[in-house]
Amino acid sequence: MRGGKPTIDDVAALSGVARATVSRVLNGGPNVREEVRQRVLKAVDKLQYKVNMQARFLAGGKTQVLGLVYASDLDSEPNSFYHSGLELGALRGCAEAGFQLLMHTVNQHSLGKTAKIIELVDSRRCDGLILTPPFSDDCDLLRELEARNCPVVCISPGLAAQKVASGVGIDDEVAGYEMTRYMLSLGHKKFGFIKGLEGHLSAEERYSGFRRAIAEAGIGEADVTVMRGNFTFRSGVDLTAAILGNGHRPSALICANDDMAVGALFSAHKVGLNIPQDLSIVGFDDTPVSEIIWPPLTTVNQPLKTIGYRAVEMIVERIKAGKTASGPLPVRFDVVPHKVVMRESASPPQG
Amino acid sequence: MRGGKPTIDDVAALSGVARATVSRVLNGGPNVREEVRQRVLKAVDKLQYKVNMQARFLAGGKTQVLGLVYASDLDSEPNSFYHSGLELGALRGCAEAGFQLLMHTVNQHSLGKTAKIIELVDSRRCDGLILTPPFSDDCDLLRELEARNCPVVCISPGLAAQKVASGVGIDDEVAGYEMTRYMLSLGHKKFGFIKGLEGHLSAEERYSGFRRAIAEAGIGEADVTVMRGNFTFRSGVDLTAAILGNGHRPSALICANDDMAVGALFSAHKVGLNIPQDLSIVGFDDTPVSEIIWPPLTTVNQPLKTIGYRAVEMIVERIKAGKTASGPLPVRFDVVPHKVVMRESASPPQG
DNA sequence: CCCGTCATTGGAAGCGCTCTCAATTCCTGC
DNA sequence: GCAGGAATTGAGAGCGCTTCCAATGACGGG
Numbered sequence: 001m002r003g004g005k006p007t008i009d010d011v012a013a014l015s016g017v018a019r020a021t022v023s024r025v026l027n028g029g030p031n032v033r034e035e036v037r038q039r040v041l042k043a044v045d046k047l048q049y050k051v052n053m054q055a056r057f058l059a060g061g062k063t064q065v066l067g068l069v070y071a072s073d074l075d076s077e078p079n080s081f082y083h084s085g086l087e088l089g090a091l092r093g094c095a096e097a098g099f100q101l102l103m104h105t106v107n108q109h110s111l112g113k114t115a116k117i118i119e120l121v122d123s124r125r126c127d128g129l130i131l132t133p134p135f136s137d138d139c140d141l142l143r144e145l146e147a148r149n150c151p152v153v154c155i156s157p158g159l160a161a162q163k164v165a166s167g168v169g170i171d172d173e174v175a176g177y178e179m180t181r182y183m184l185s186l187g188h189k190k191f192g193f194i195k196g197l198e199g200h201l202s203a204e205e206r207y208s209g210f211r212r213a214i215a216e217a218g219i220g221e222a223d224v225t226v227m228r229g230n231f232t233f234r235s236g237v238d239l240t241a242a243i244l245g246n247g248h249r250p251s252a253l254i255c256a257n258d259d260m261a262v263g264a265l266f267s268a269h270k271v272g273l274n275i276p277q278d279l280s281i282v283g284f285d286d287t288p289v290s291e292i293i294w295p296p297l298t299t300v301n302q303p304l305k306t307i308g309y310r311a312v313e314m315i316v317e318r319i320k321a322g323k324t325a326s327g328p329l330p331v332r333f334d335v336v337p338h339k340v341v342m343r344e345s346a347s348p349p350q351g
Numbered sequence: 352m353r354g355g356k357p358t359i360d361d362v363a364a365l366s367g368v369a370r371a372t373v374s375r376v377l378n379g380g381p382n383v384r385e386e387v388r389q390r391v392l393k394a395v396d397k398l399q400y401k402v403n404m405q406a407r408f409l410a411g412g413k414t415q416v417l418g419l420v421y422a423s424d425l426d427s428e429p430n431s432f433y434h435s436g437l438e439l440g441a442l443r444g445c446a447e448a449g450f451q452l453l454m455h456t457v458n459q460h461s462l463g464k465t466a467k468i469i470e471l472v473d474s475r476r477c478d479g480l481i482l483t484p485p486f487s488d489d490c491d492l493l494r495e496l497e498a499r500n501c502p503v504v505c506i507s508p509g510l511a512a513q514k515v516a517s518g519v520g521i522d523d524e525v526a527g528y529e530m531t532r533y534m535l536s537l538g539h540k541k542f543g544f545i546k547g548l549e550g551h552l553s554a555e556e557r558y559s560g561f562r563r564a565i566a567e568a569g570i571g572e573a574d575v576t577v578m579r580g581n582f583t584f585r586s587g588v589d590l591t592a593a594i595l596g597n598g599h600r601p602s603a604l605i606c607a608n609d610d611m612a613v614g615a616l617f618s619a620h621k622v623g624l625n626i627p628q629d630l631s632i633v634g635f636d637d638t639p640v641s642e643i644i645w646p647p648l649t650t651v652n653q654p655l656k657t658i659g660y661r662a663v664e665m666i667v668e669r670i671k672a673g674k675t676a677s678g679p680l681p682v683r684f685d686v687v688p689h690k691v692v693m694r695e696s697a698s699p700p701q702g
Numbered sequence: 703c704c705c706g707t708c709a710t711t712g713g714a715a716g717c718g719c720t721c722t723c724a725a726t727t728c729c730t731g732c
Numbered sequence: 733g734c735a736g737g738a739a740t741t742g743a744g745a746g747c748g749c750t751t752c753c754a755a756t757g758a759c760g761g762g
Binding site: 018019021031032055059061 | 717
């Protein structure tokens, strides 16, 4: 033991068996006499022996670590609510599966963004990766990872990425469609839509759903105003101001996420509009603010924790498969249920 | 190379040197002829060789991984803004220091909460730990960790913990004091204070600062109402309702965090109060909502990202010291600057 | 009572890298 | 041209654990 922490050999020595036997006991292997097992366990306890994962994994060629990658740069702060939700769910999943979660952020505008992620797996730091938007839409990255045989699960990937790697998420197109249908059902006929950052395909899907519903309802191009924001409160404020200043004012404004919707609310308040009487405003995500703000925001709830949890389940599944079976698991996309949450920021249009 | 990934031996073979030499080149060791270095580098490049961290760390006895621990249970959702801020800062620090960040949540009410954290270091999963409240106040845990010689840095520890382990944070007592002084300067004479969860000593410090300012101002016990919340919006709502229903209404309400302040705002609005004319409400933390809410919340900003970043710096420092020097580094507490952010939820009392 | 089986157990070869220490080579200065 | 010392380089011993394979022992059938 040489003063340091006890090793498996110390346990073996103390219990009078071979190292291999201790290993068997530790890993619940078969073919160990009960009496021997007890003897080993007693030694483990007496020595306060703890497996050195570092060594176990070197020998076993794994790490029991999953990487969760998300984007962060100085201009667009990551949405903390969104990421915390996913993280919490993932953490729960990891705890159950006996994995650890390694966080990794990369500036999506940096040149070596892909390299940094790839290195994580090349240097054997983790057994699998969970990618969040917009990385979950980076097909090149996905393919590189696949070439390295690295299990990957994407959070809310767009259609293209869904063909390349497995993913989890809500059906954004349907969510956008349903939300729009709801607004339509309230009697709205003139719409505004604030899109999110380009490249976030899942947010773009919400827009597709919106278009589908609009088209079905026979609403003409002249009655819809579309703008592109960047998911921030600020952009919601600015774009809404632009939309409202524009004369041909919509009666319903749909935003691709809550932050922008809250910005819209802010802007509308500022010009003296009553919400929802004068303008219905709705968002996406159901972040905590949407409940706190006045009026409470009608929005779409997506079960972030469930998504994070499911992502871990899926990836663990793939990791196991990778080591058991021969052929790689087929790519799949798991849809988790979303829900339109009706609060008070949307109502039938006045007059 | 046997089909798998190239190893250091493959590089050694290809470049015609010994394994040790390749290692030296890889680690920037001295005493390698330039010509040899180039040869090795070329082989590395040609083979697309990547160090297997797993192996490097087993040999070196380190992991280059830092653990960030935070509490989470089902009843009290962790404050995503708070944790994301710290995490982001820590992540940035890790990236610069060449470390990875392992996240770990533990239910603070579970029995084995300490064991789970200890195991993280016992099983050699990380080289150091960053503890957030309330774990940063768990002196028993801190001592156990110290016994294991595990570098630890606490985020916003209370006075007791500051003596046991190093930490970073703002000076909460002074922050509470300053905020109260500010309210006093506005002319308030009757106060309400909503405390946070018991055991979160740093939040308790804010209260101490409040008491100090109140005492200095010669305000009597009869003019302050104190309640204990649990940091949630809900508790802010409920406790404020209680305070307002109580007759002897304060003109200023100070909450130990923003969520509760927002709840207070909500409750006050509900009973028809004008904020800040009828009641000034202030919080702590400067979360994003505080800017979005109406009226914008006067609060105390603490630089979370800086704190997270600094925590990593400190821990890396300790890790290096642990391996170089003999004596352990002295315990220290780094104070980062906070700032009272004056917005519109506080004003001189009416009448 | 002997031999094939099967449950147990031990031995030893790695996993891929770091690091100590000895061997070798290269320069100096005289 | 050669000794002494510094600069390089190579060999090999781990780091602590998993796992393949051979060895041992017990048992039941012939």
